[in-house]
Amino acid sequence: MELNDIKQIVRNELVASILETQEFLIVGNWKMNKTKDEVKVFLDDIANHDFGNKNTVVIIPPSAYLYLFEDQLRFSQVLYGTQNFYPKENGAFTGEFSIDMMKDFGCKYALAGHSERREIFMECDAFTAKKVRACLKNQIKPILCIGENLDQRQTTDYKQFLIDQLKRSLDRVEPKDLSNVIVAYEPIWAIGTGETATPEQVEEIHMHLRKFLVEQYGSEIGKEIPLLYGGSVNAKNVKELALAESVSGFLIGGASLNAKTLIEISNILNGK
Numbered sequence: 001m002e003l004n005d006i007k008q009i010v011r012n013e014l015v016a017s018i019l020e021t022q023e024f025l026i027v028g029n030w031k032m033n034k035t036k037d038e039v040k041v042f043l044d045d046i047a048n049h050d051f052g053n054k055n056t057v058v059i060i061p062p063s064a065y066l067y068l069f070e071d072q073l074r075f076s077q078v079l080y081g082t083q084n085f086y087p088k089e090n091g092a093f094t095g096e097f098s099i100d101m102m103k104d105f106g107c108k109y110a111l112a113g114h115s116e117r118r119e120i121f122m123e124c125d126a127f128t129a130k131k132v133r134a135c136l137k138n139q140i141k142p143i144l145c146i147g148e149n150l151d152q153r154q155t156t157d158y159k160q161f162l163i164d165q166l167k168r169s170l171d172r173v174e175p176k177d178l179s180n181v182i183v184a185y186e187p188i189w190a191i192g193t194g195e196t197a198t199p200e201q202v203e204e205i206h207m208h209l210r211k212f213l214v215e216q217y218g219s220e221i222g223k224e225i226p227l228l229y230g231g232s233v234n235a236k237n238v239k240e241l242a243l244a245e246s247v248s249g250f251l252i253g254g255a256s257l258n259a260k261t262l263i264e265i266s267n268i269l270n271g272k
C-alpha cells in the first residue's frame with residue numbers, strides 16, 4: 001500500500017470519529033420562502049425522521065407558518081424558532097411579532113442580527129442587542145449573526161470589525177446569560193452566493209472570536225458559547241467545514257429548504 005493510501009485511510013477514520021462524536025447545531029433559515037402546502041409536505045417528510053440524539057436540528061420558518069410547526073412537530077425532536085420579532089412582550093407595535101407570540105408557538109430559538117435584517121431593514125447593533133437581551137429574558141436562545149461584506153473584507157481590518165459588531169450586539173447582556181447565546185459567523189459575501197468560506201477562513205475567524213469571548217467574559221463562559229458558520233453551506237461542503245475544530249454547527253439558508261437535503265446534511269453530521 002502506498003503512503004498516500006495509508007494517509008487517506010487514517011484521515012477517513014479521523015473524520016468519521018469526529019463526525020460520530022461531536023455535537024452539532026444544525027439550523028435551517030428558510031427566509032421568506034415556501035407556501036403553506038409546501039411547509040406541510042416538508043414537515044411530513046421530517047416529522048418522523050430519526051435525526052439521532054447527538055445533534056440538535058432547528059428550523060427557522062417565516063412566522064406565519066409557526067402554527068404548522070407547533071402542530072406537526074409536537075412529537076418530533078426538531079425544534080424551531082423565529083427569524084424576526086420585536087423585542088417586547090406585547091403592545092402598540094403595528095405589524096410586529098412579539099416575544100409573547102414566539103413563546104405561544106413554542107419557539108426555542110430566534111435569529112438576531114442576520115445580515116439581511118441589518119442591511120435591508122437597517123437593524124443596528126444596539127437594536128440587535130435589545131433583541132438578544134429580550135430573548136434571554138424569556139428563555140429563548142438567540143442566534144446572534146455577525147459577518148463582514150466583501151468590501152469590508154478587502155479594504156478594512158475585518159477581524160476588528162467583527163469583534164466590534166459582536167461586542168456591540170452583546171451590549172448589556174448579563175454574563176450569566178451568555179451560556180444561552182449562540183454566535184453565527186456569516187460572511188455576507190458567502191450568503192446565497194454559492195461561494196463558501198474555506199474551513200481555514202472559518203477557523204481563523206472563529207479563533208479570533210473565541211479569543212475575544214474568553215478575554216471579555218472569562219474562559220469558563222467564553223469557551224462554551226457555540227460558534228456556527230453560515231454562508232452557502234450544503235450537503236457537498238458541510239463535511240469539510242465540520243472538520244474545522246472551532247465549528248459547533250451551521251446556519252443554513254437555501255439548502256435547508258429541501259427536506260431530503262436537510263436529512264442528508266444531518267446524516268453527514270452524524271457520521272453516516
Ligand code: PGA
Binds near residue numbers: 186232233255
Ligand atoms: P445560505 O444562507 O445558506 O443560503 O447562504 C445562509 C443564511 O443567510 O443564514
